[in-house]
Structures are given as structure tokens and as C-alpha cells.
């Protein structure tokens with residue numbers, strides 16, 4: 606793996622060609638003799654997370670349906686971060702403007718990246734994940750209020766309902782995992798926000814082999830795990846509802862276990878991961894210890910580079926340890942914002 610670094614603008618419009626085909630690496634420190642553990646490193650997408658896939662598919666779909674007009678349309682979306690970064694980066698490269706409605710609790714690093722990439726931000730006092738359902742969600746309500754009166758200019762992809770979010774994973778993440786494991790994957794785990802990753806990848810993998818187990822990782826209530834959701838606290842998005850039967854098992858990750866695992870994987874594998882990868886690894890270890898043999902694949906949705914302030918607040922790393930991790934970590938992505 607190379608260590609050169611680039612900024613997204615190096616590639617202009619071609620940046621979208623770098624979406625997908627992320628590495629699948631074995632987590633040797635966590636594998637056992639007959640149970641191998643693999644992480645799909647989604648921060649190798651050009652804008653740093655699994656959400657590049659959904660964002661690109663939603664924009665392509667809107668272009669196909671002739672909803673977007675170059676240099677005129679504004680894409681507006683309520684999001685807690687990664688979708689906003691992906692949409693802003695990809696839409697800007699493709700010639701559209703972006704406005705993001707974002708909960709104020711989202712990390713300052715994330716907001717800075719969004720502004721640097723060119724998004725206009727509207728902040729609300731929502732929880733970390735915009736809640737879906739009536740009356741509870743300011744981000745979604747505000748995005749709708751801004752966009753509804755100007756349908757000629759604004760387009761809201763709405764990742765919570767847009768099937769292109771499902772197809773992104775059905776057509777890319779699922780086939781990649783199948784090919785990268787030569788069809789030997791036995792368990793698939795991912796954290797859930799909109800449900801796009803779990804339903805798209807899960808449906809594809811089960812079509813290939815109906816015995817593959819699909820395990821959904823949700824956050825505890827009142828959580829600090831950006832990108833994840835707790836489905837008691839917040840209703841299941843429509844997109845997830847449509848295909849929720851693909852889930853065989855649920856795992857609820859706590860803040861404490863997830864942050865401890867972020868530290869553990871840095872100590873054991875020298876990987877600086879985002880909080881939700883800590884949640885997914887906790888669930889993977891739990892599954893590893895239940896089964897006799899198998900190939901367990903988890904989605905590591907983003908890396909730790911947006912979480913300096915959170916990791917310092919939660920005492921996961923001191924600032925000095927964090928800076929060292931940025932310099933000497935393994936599998937850091939090549940892009941710098």
C-alpha cells in the first residue's frame with residue numbers, strides 16, 4: 606500500500622472513478638485458527654468513507670432521471686457528516702452546488718472538511734443522527750422547508766428513502782466482498798444508519814449464498830457513534846424497512862466498548878479507525894467467539910482522522926498519541942483534506 610498523499614482536487618471529475626474497490630484486509634491479531642476476521646476499509650474511497658458509494662449512486666440516478674442541471678442545481682441533504690462530505694466532494698466535482706443540514710453536535714473536524722470542500726452548512730440542534738418520523742427531526746424538516754418551494758433549483762436525494770442508496774451496495778460493496786473472499790464469506794457485519802449498506806450488501810451476498818449470515822450493528826441509546834443509529838430511539842428509515850428481513854441478527858454496541866476497541870485495534874494492528882469500526886469489531890469478536898469456523902467480514906466505514914476532538918474528550922488517545930497514530934498508523938488512506 607502506498608503512502609503518498611493527495612487532495613481530492615488533484616483528480617477533478619475523474620475522482621469518481623476512484624469510488625469503490627476498497628481493500629479487504631485480514632485482521633490477523635483477531636483471527637483464530639478456523640475463524641478469519643476481515644475488515645473492508647471504506648476510508649479508501651476518495652472522500653474517506655462508505656458513503657461515497659451512496660452519494661455517487663444517488664447523483665448518477667438523478668442525472669439519469671434528468672433532475673439535475675449542471676451549474677444550476679443545488680443538492681441539499683440532511684446528514685450527520687459522511688454523506689455530506691461524499692455528496693459535497695462528488696457533486697462539486699460533477700458541477701453542482703451543495704447545502705448540508707447538519708446537527709450541531711457533529712465533530713468540528715467534520716464541519717471544517719465540509720466547509721473546505723465548498724458546502725454551505727445549516728446547523729440544527731438535532732441528535733447526532735437525524736431522526737426520521739413525524740415531528741422529531743429538525744434536519745430533515747429544515748432541508749425539506751428550504752428545498753420544497755424551489756424545486757427548479759433544489760434537489761434533495763434523501764438517502765433515507767432513495768433506492769439508489771441500496772443499489773450502490775448491491776452493485777458494488779456486495780460483489781467486491783464476494784470476489785475478494787472468493788465466495789468464502791460466511792458472516793457479514795456492518796453498522797447501520799440509513800440501512801443502505803446492510804440491505805444492499807446483504808441482499809447481494811444472500812443471492813450468492815443463502816447461508817451467509819447478515820448481522821446488523823446498531824448503537825446504544827444516547828450514543829456518540831457518528832453514522833450509526835439506535836432503532837428504538839429513532840424510527841427505522843423507509844429504505845431499511847423495505848428490506849429489513851435480510852438481517853439475521855442484531856448487535857447493540859455501547860459507546861464504551863466501541864471506544865475501547867478503537868484503542869485496542871490501534872495497539873494490535875496499528876490502525877486508526879473511526880468510532881463505528883470499533884462498534885463493528887466488537888460485534889465481530891462476539892461472533893468469532895460463538896462459531897467454530899468461518900470468514901467474518903466487517904465494514905470499517907471511516908478512519909479516525911475526523912475524531913481528534915472526540916477521542917481526546919473520551920480519553921481514547923491523548924493528543925500526542927493521536928498525532929503519532931496519524932504519522933505511523935497502518936492503512937491510512939492516501940487522501941488529505
Ligand SMILES: Cc1ncc(COP(=O)(O)O)c(C=O)c1O
Nearest residue numbers: 796798799800801802832881906
Ligand atoms: C460512519 C458510518 N457511516 C455510515 C454507515 C452505514 O450507513 P448506512 O446504513 O447509511 O449505509 C456506517 C456503518 O457502519 C458508519 O459507520
